[in-house]
Structures are given as structure tokens and as C-alpha cells.
Amino acid sequence: MTRAALNDRLLAFGSPLALFLLWELAAKAGWIDTRFFPAPSAILVRMWALSASGELWVNLQASLWRLFAGFIVGGIPALVLGIAAGLSRPVRIAIDPLVSATYPIPKSAVFPLILLIFGLGEASKIVMVAMGVFYPVLINAQAGVANIDRIYMDVAKNFRASRWQLFRTVAIPGALPPILAGVKLGLGMGLILIAIAEMIGADSGIGYMIWNAWQILSVETMYVGLVVIALIGFALSLVTDELEKFLVPWKRARG
Amino acid sequence: MRAAELQLSVALDAATSLEAAAPPPPKIRVERLVKRFGTFAAVDGISVDIAPGEFFVIVGPSGCGKTTLLRILAGLEEPTSGTIAIAPNDAGRPTNSMVFQGDSIFPWMSVYDNAAYGLAMRRRSKAEIAERVRPLLETTGLWRFRDRYPHQLSGGMRQRVSICRAFANDPDILLMDEPFSALDEQNKMLLHQELLRIWEETKKTVVFITHSVDEAVTLSDRIMVMTAHPGRSKAILDNPFGRPRDVVALRGDPVYGAFVFRIWEYLREEVRAAKLQEQEEGEA
Numbered sequence: 001m002t003r004a005a006l007n008d009r010l011l012a013f014g015s016p017l018a019l020f021l022l023w024e025l026a027a028k029a030g031w032i033d034t035r036f037f038p039a040p041s042a043i044l045v046r047m048w049a050l051s052a053s054g055e056l057w058v059n060l061q062a063s064l065w066r067l068f069a070g071f072i073v074g075g076i077p078a079l080v081l082g083i084a085a086g087l088s089r090p091v092r093i094a095i096d097p098l099v100s101a102t103y104p105i106p107k108s109a110v111f112p113l114i115l116l117i118f119g120l121g122e123a124s125k126i127v128m129v130a131m132g133v134f135y136p137v138l139i140n141a142q143a144g145v146a147n148i149d150r151i152y153m154d155v156a157k158n159f160r161a162s163r164w165q166l167f168r169t170v171a172i173p174g175a176l177p178p179i180l181a182g183v184k185l186g187l188g189m190g191l192i193l194i195a196i197a198e199m200i201g202a203d204s205g206i207g208y209m210i211w212n213a214w215q216i217l218s219v220e221t222m223y224v225g226l227v228v229i230a231l232i233g234f235a236l237s238l239v240t241d242e243l244e245k246f247l248v249p250w251k252r253a254r255g
Numbered sequence: 256m257r258a259a260e261l262q263l264s265v266a267l268d269a270a271t272s273l274e275a276a277a278p279p280p281p282k283i284r285v286e287r288l289v290k291r292f293g294t295f296a297a298v299d300g301i302s303v304d305i306a307p308g309e310f311f312v313i314v315g316p317s318g319c320g321k322t323t324l325l326r327i328l329a330g331l332e333e334p335t336s337g338t339i340a341i342a343p344n345d346a347g348r349p350t351n352s353m354v355f356q357g358d359s360i361f362p363w364m365s366v367y368d369n370a371a372y373g374l375a376m377r378r379r380s381k382a383e384i385a386e387r388v389r390p391l392l393e394t395t396g397l398w399r400f401r402d403r404y405p406h407q408l409s410g411g412m413r414q415r416v417s418i419c420r421a422f423a424n425d426p427d428i429l430l431m432d433e434p435f436s437a438l439d440e441q442n443k444m445l446l447h448q449e450l451l452r453i454w455e456e457t458k459k460t461v462v463f464i465t466h467s468v469d470e471a472v473t474l475s476d477r478i479m480v481m482t483a484h485p486g487r488s489k490a491i492l493d494n495p496f497g498r499p500r501d502v503v504a505l506r507g508d509p510v511y512g513a514f515v516f517r518i519w520e521y522l523r524e525e526v527r528a529a530k531l532q533e534q535e536e537g538e539a
């Protein structure tokens with residue numbers, strides 16, 4: 001590792017650590033109100049307790065499952081529709097107005113309606129995540145395909161690629177980098193929506209845990225919920241980065 | 256020597272059958288071909304017959320419609336009017352494969368997969384693909400780099416991959432759009448020799464675009480000089496050099512300079528005209 005890289009690492013890990021230390025100090029010294037800002041050590045202790053009792057794991061598992069199911073339910077149709085719209089003018093013309101009209105509606109505002117339609121069970125939560133994932137993946141897949149250099153389509157045509165072969169050898173790989181960016185955005189949106197949905201209409205999940213903690217004024221547990229959501233977001237971005245390295249090896253820096 | 260043999264065999268055939276003496280039907284027949292983009296005429300009434308197995312070279316100033324003509328031959332562009340007819344080939348082989356101008360190999364495929372693309376699209380077996388692709392990658396010096404991605408190659412190497420991709424597909428007609436323009440002189444010389452060797456073996460019909468008069472003389476059977484915009488055929492010249500050719504020895508021949516000069520005479524005013532058009536466009 002070079003000196004500069006080492007410095008970057010120190011800075012990246014050092015700055016949050018310094019913040020936590022300052023926070024801890026401020027809480028211990030009574031400079032901040034620990035009813036609202038409990039000391040990081042207190043949050044860690046609560047986290048340990050929740051994890052030992054199994055409560056944390058049950059809720060984490062519920063949220064992750066909904067996130068995963070919603071990702072599949074929303075992501076796959078978005079991928080197919082987006083690529084089709086990128087390749088075919090009629091499909092694009094048919095879906096563009098629908099997408100433009102429904103995209104700006106805040107998904108959280110639709111939740112009561114979703115609850116009405118899909119009930120209090122798992123389905124309503126999964127649909128919420130699916131809606132969050134759907135739009136960024138669709139929009140990026142469509143733009144990704146539309147932006148593929150025309151010459152690659154000409155090559156496929158000249159070498160007699162069938163529709164399916166064009167899809168597989170040009171459209172998908174050519175649009176993959178923006179699609180993966182869409183997946184990242186979609187997962188982030190899904191995480192936001194699942195937390196909201198679990199606060200209102202669920203009896204499990206990290207969102208539920210936070211809401212429940214508010215009702216019983218257990219501030220440390222609320223913070224544990226926030227930390228866990230942050231960690232999920234961080235882990236998801238690590239996973240998608242690795243996925244990108246694996247799926248898009250041709251984008252790596254010149255070797 | 257070869258020509259003499261050919262004449263003899265033609266004479267023998269003529270003795271047995273009258274039809275055999277007639278010139279072979281053209282592989283490609285282009286008639287009064289016009290291509291307009293809006294009101295802009297890119298190709299303006301080109302007619303030419305290209306014989307089976309002929310190496311046909313097109314030279315012309317840039318922007319004169321060479322690429323457009325080739326894309327119409329490849330079926331990538333519809334003519335505005337006029338026709339092209341391509342004689343059908345023996346079963347199974349693709350009609351044409353194109354070496355596109357500029358970068359056209361897929362950034363997301365390895366060198367090997369790029370070269371194998373046409374065969375893979377035709378669902379050939381792995382063994383057959385390897386059998387065709389490997390020797391081509393070897394003669395173009397790319398075999399060592401077969402697992403690399405295009406961004407790891409030089410421009411000249413990428414262009415060679417594109418040439419391999421077209422050759423591996425084993426088409427009836429090769430359409431080559433300035434395929435060697437990104438290569439340095441030494442590599443160009445090697446590939447000229449290699450191209451001629453493969454062409455003499457396979458007897459493919461080649462339509463080859465270049466802006467290099469030397470390249471045109473080195474490779475061609477006939478050369479079409481195109482006019483500046485709108486693109487018309489200004490002259491079609493027979494190449495005086497026979498086959499097989501040594502691409503280096505050729506240049507020492509006194510006929511070489513005279514022929515190059517002749518082409519330049521045709522080309523000179525067209526290049527000037529193209530320059531003037533460019534300036535006018537710049538001022539407009």
C-alpha cells in the first residue's frame with residue numbers, strides 16, 4: 001500500500017471513529033441529553049442484549065427476506081421491460097408515458113392503498129420494495145440499452161445474430177454498467193421503503209423494531225435499528241460492488 | 256504463366272461449349288445506386304459489376320460515400336433507388352462479413368470471443384470454432400492475447416481482432432472498410448501479404464475501402480476512384496500487376512510509380528473538391 005493510500009484509509013476509518021469518541025465523551029460528560037442521544041457504548045450494550053435474546057435476528061431476517069423478495073419481484077420485470085423498451089420503439093412509446101406519470105408519485109404515499117389491496121401480510125411489504133426497485137432498474141436499463149453504440153447493433157446484424165442473440169450478446173452486456181447502477185439505487189430505495197412499511201403495517205422487521213421502541217420510549221433500541229439499517233445499506237453496496245467487478249470485468253482500469 | 260493456363264483452359268472449354276466462353280456472371284451487380292440522407296446525396300448513381308473472387312478496391316476522398324456504399328452492400332442500409340444484386344452462394348456460408356471502420360469489437364468480450372462471434376451466432380461447435388479462430392489469431396499475432404479484453408489492447412490490435420472476426424466467419428464476400436488505417440507501416444505490410452495469401456487460398460470476393468493509394472495498388476484487381484460529394488464512380492482502373500504478388504517487390508517495379516501516379520491524377524481534383532466543400536461547410 002502506498003503512503004497516500006494508507007492516509008486515505010486512516011482518514012476514512014478515523015473520521016467516524018473520532019466522531020463516536022467525541023459523542024461518547026459528550027454523553028459521559030453530560031454535554032448532550034442522553035435521553036435523545038444515548039452514548040455509543042449504551043447503544044452497543046443494547047445491541048448485544050437484543051442479539052442475545054434473538055429479537056434482533058428475527059427482525060433482521062424478516063426485513064432481509066422482504067428486501068430480497070421485493071427485489072426479485074420488482075427487479076426482473078423492470079429489467080425485461082427496460083431492455084425491451086431500449087431495443088424497440090413501440091414498447092418504448094407504450095410504456096414511457098406510464099413510467100413518467102407514475103414515477104414521481106412518492107411510494108410511501110401509496111402504502112395505505114397497498115395495505116388495502118394486499119392486506120397486512122408479507123405481500124404488501126414485498127410490493128413496496130418491488131415498487132422502489134422497479135423504477136430505477138427500468139429507467140437505467142432502458143437508457144443503458146438506448147445508449148449502446150449503434151455500431152455494435154450493426155455488427156450483430158451483419159453477423160446474423162437472432163433477436164435473442166442480440167439481447168444476450170449486445171443488449172445485456174452493453175447495458176450492464178448502468179443496470180447495476182440502477183440496481184444499487186433500487187436497493188437503496190427498497191431499504192427506505194421497507195423501513196417505512198414495517199413501521200405502519202407489520203409485526204416484525206427492523207422498521208417495526210424502531211417503531212415499537214418509540215412506543216415504549218426505548219431510545220437505545222431505536223438507535224440499534226438505525227445502526228442495523230445503515231449496516232444493511234453498507235453491506236448491500238459492498239455486495240453490488242463485488243458483483244460489478246465480477247460481471248463487468250471489461251470496465252476495470254487498463255491492465 | 257497462370258494467365259496463359261487460364262486462357263488455354265478457356266479455349267478448351269469454348270471448343271466444347273459456347274456458354275463457357277461468356278464472362279462469368281458478376282458476384283455483385285450494382286446498378287444506378289442512389290442513397291440520400293434527407294436531401295443530401297451520399298451515393299449518387301453508382302453502377303459496377305464485381306466478378307466472383309475479385310479483389311475490388313474503392314478509393315476516394317473522405318466523406319464521398321464509401322462507407323455508405325459498403326453498408327448498402329452489407330444490407331445495413333436501404334438504397335434510396337437503384338439495385339444491388341448478389342449472386343447466391345454455395346449452401347451454408349454467410350453472404351458477407353464486414354470489417355467496420357474504426358472500433359467495432361465488443362468491449363465486453365475477450366479477443367477470442369470477439370473473433371469467434373460470427374461462428375457462435377451460427378451455432379458452430381466449440382471444436383469447429385477453435386479450428387477456425389486459432390490459426391487466424393496466430394497469424395495476426397493475437398493468440399497470446401486471446402483472453403484479454405479490448406481495453407487492454409492497442410488500436411491496431413483491436414483492428415486486427417475485427418479482421419479476424421470477419422475472416423473466421425468464412426463469408427462469400429468480405430467487405431473491408433479502411434481495415435488497416437490504424438496500423439503502423441510494418442504491421443500493415445505483414446497483413447497485406449497475409450490478406451493476399453488467404454484471399455488467394457479462399458478466392459473470396461473482396462470489396463475493400465482505403466484512402467491509401469499504395470494500399471489500393473498493392474491489393475487490388477481493379478480500383479474504383481470515387482468523386483467527392485456527391486459520390487459517383489469517376490474511373491475504374493485495371494491493376495497491371497499479376498498474381499501472386501510480393502507486396503515489397505511490387506514497389507520496386509517501374510510500373511508501380513506510373514500506376515500510383517495515374518490514380519493520383521484522378522484523385523487529386525476530387526480531394527481538392529472535398530477540401531473546398533469542407534471549407535464551405537465550415538464557413539456556412
Ligand SMILES: Nc1ncnc2c1ncn2[C@@H]1O[C@H](COP(=O)(O)OP(=O)(O)O)[C@@H](O)[C@H]1O
Nearest residue numbers: 292295297315316317318319320321322323324
Ligand atoms: N446516417 C447518416 N445520416 C446522414 N448523413 C450521413 C449518414 N451516414 C453518412 N452520412 C453522410 O454521407 C456522406 C458520406 O459518408 P460516408 O459514406 O461515411 O463517407 P466516407 O466513408 O467516404 O468517408 C458524409 O457526408 C456523411 O456525413
Ligand SMILES: [Mg+2]
Nearest residue numbers: 321322356432
Ligand atoms: Mg468511411
